Amino acid sequence: xxxxxxxxxxxxxxxNPGEPEFHQAVREVAESVELALERHPExxxxxxxxxxxxxxxxxxxxxxxxxxxxxxxxxxxYRVEMNSAIGPYKGGLRFxxxxxxxxxxxxxxxQVFKNALTTLPLGGGKGGANxxxxxxxxxxxxxxxxxxMTELQRHIGQFTDVPAGDIGVGSREIGYLFGQYKxxxxxxxxxxxxxxxxxxxxxxxxxxxxxxxxxxxEEMLETRGETLEGKVCLVSGSGNVAQYTVEKLLDYGAxxxxxxxxxxxxxxxxxxxxxxxxxxxxxxxxxxxxxxEYAERFPGVTYVEADPKADHNPLxxxxxxCAFPSATQNxxxxxxxxNLLNNGVYVVSEGANMPSTPDAVDQFLSAxxxxxxxxxxxxxxxxxxxxxxxxxxxxxxxxxxxVDARLHSIMKxxxxxxxxxxxxxxxxxxxxxxxxIAGFVKVAEAMLDQGVV
Numbered sequence: 001x002x003x004x005x006x007x008x009x010x011x012x013x014x015x016n017p018g019e020p021e022f023h024q025a026v027r028e029v030a031e032s033v034e035l036a037l038e039r040h041p042e043x044x045x046x047x048x049x050x051x052x053x054x055x056x057x058x059x060x061x062x063x064x065x066x067x068x069x070x071x072x073x074x075x076x077x078y079r080v081e082m083n084s085a086i087g088p089y090k091g092g093l094r095f096x097x098x099x100x101x102x103x104x105x106x107x108x109x110x111q112v113f114k115n116a117l118t119t120l121p122l123g124g125g126k127g128g129a130n131x132x133x134x135x136x137x138x139x140x141x142x143x144x145x146x147x148x149m150t151e152l153q154r155h156i157g158q159f160t161d162v163p164a165g166d167i168g169v170g171s172r173e174i175g176y177l178f179g180q181y182k183x184x185x186x187x188x189x190x191x192x193x194x195x196x197x198x199x200x201x202x203x204x205x206x207x208x209x210x211x212x213x214x215x216x217x218e219e220m221l222e223t224r225g226e227t228l229e230g231k232v233c234l235v236s237g238s239g240n241v242a243q244y245t246v247e248k249l250l251d252y253g254a255x256x257x258x259x260x261x262x263x264x265x266x267x268x269x270x271x272x273x274x275x276x277x278x279x280x281x282x283x284x285x286x287x288x289x290x291x292x293e294y295a296e297r298f299p300g301v302t303y304v305e306a307d308p309k310a311d312h313n314p315l316x317x318x319x320x321x322c323a324f325p326s327a328t329q330n331x332x333x334x335x336x337x338x339n340l341l342n343n344g345v346y347v348v349s350e351g352a353n354m355p356s357t358p359d360a361v362d363q364f365l366s367a368x369x370x371x372x373x374x375x376x377x378x379x380x381x382x383x384x385x386x387x388x389x390x391x392x393x394x395x396x397x398x399x400x401x402x403v404d405a406r407l408h409s410i411m412k413x414x415x416x417x418x419x420x421x422x423x424x425x426x427x428x429x430x431x432x433x434x435x436x437i438a439g440f441v442k443v444a445e446a447m448l449d450q451g452v453v
């Protein structure tokens with residue numbers, strides 16, 4: 001079977017040159033689902049994996065807008081509609097200078113399997129633009145979002161493709177995008193998730209990805225008769241996912257001690273408590289400041305500047321029990337993984353998408369630690385987006401407690417499915433294999449039912 005994967009990857013690389021993140025994501029899934037392909041030869045005969053790898057549709061468009069100086073700017077917008085076998089395309093929009101087609105194809109590919117794991121009828125997609133909201137005025141962000149949506153609105157809809165937020169796309173951007181969609185289409189429908197609670201959004205949606213990653217970690221620990229109580233935790237990032245990971249860790253009695261942004265990270269040995277977290281939320285969500293200000297505000301905190309030339313991230317070289325990478329892809333490399341393991345970390349629950357390199361993943365699996373890959377551990381965000389879609393369709397708004405209970409239930413179900421799938425395929429405790437096979441089989445069966453489309 002490895003020859004099949006090698007030939008498949010040679011074809012993927014030839015067809016998609018210069019897209020290393022996409023190649024990495026495809027190889028990980030292909031190697032994991034070999035066992036499923038052996039058990040279900042019809043999947044190979046019908047070329048299910050080959051069809052999943054190829055996006056159903058890719059949209060690329062220019063986004064012209066005018067900055068505050070009256071200068072015309074031009075960015076590039078994208079939407080990758082990867083697979084709709086089990087529901088409308090669902091996945092975030094990312095606004096960041098690093099956005100390019102290969103990155104979004106990787107994210108959309110991952111999204112297909114993540115969404116399949118949620119138990120909800122959601123296909124996979126991803127989009128965004130190489131626009132940097134950082135340092136832009138509200139007026140500039142609004143003009144960009146309006147121009148972006150003027151084109152995107154032709155390709156999305158509540159039964160077709162329902163985008164959400166991602167890096168660089170928070171409540172402000174979702175508001176501007178939705179306003180433009182409503183203006184052009186003359187309809188108020190649930191075409192975006194992550195909306196404001198007063199106009200169709202769901203309670204718990206901002207918290208969902210971070211909460212879900214913590215719920216998943218708690219489920220993994222339960223298999224060893226442990227809890228998060230008293231555990232020292234490393235958290236990267238300082239945006240939406242990281243903030244609510246910290247909040248839920250505090251609910252469980254854990255002790256988060258780090259946060260980061262693109263400039264560096266803070267280490268607070270005393271622990272990030274609720275007062276300090278409130279400061280971070282004000283700093284990042286309102287003032288849009290940098291995490292170093294945390295170290296200036298609270299005594300005993302160390303701030304370490306990011307070094308892009310370094311071969312490791314010192315954040316992952318701090319003694320702890322658990323790690324929650326919640327920033328971006330490939331933020332934990334092989335050396336980082338070795339440092340984590342050497343410093344006592346035995347639980348990794350990924351809040352970001354594919355934050356660990358293949359070398360790092362191999363080390364986690366070899367060490368036998370509790371490792372929750374992103375497509376399982378961070379599925380809480382898209383799961384709650386699905387719940388938002390349900391509320392929009394029903395014209396209802398569930399209470400905070402109702403949504404949180406449903407989210408917790410979904411994360412428990414994902415953990416159970418992933419764990420049982422790994423055991424069924426003779427790899428107990430391998431959450432990577434369990435997540436990939438469980439998501440793949442669900443999509444594959446739907447594709448078989450629907451024919452060659």
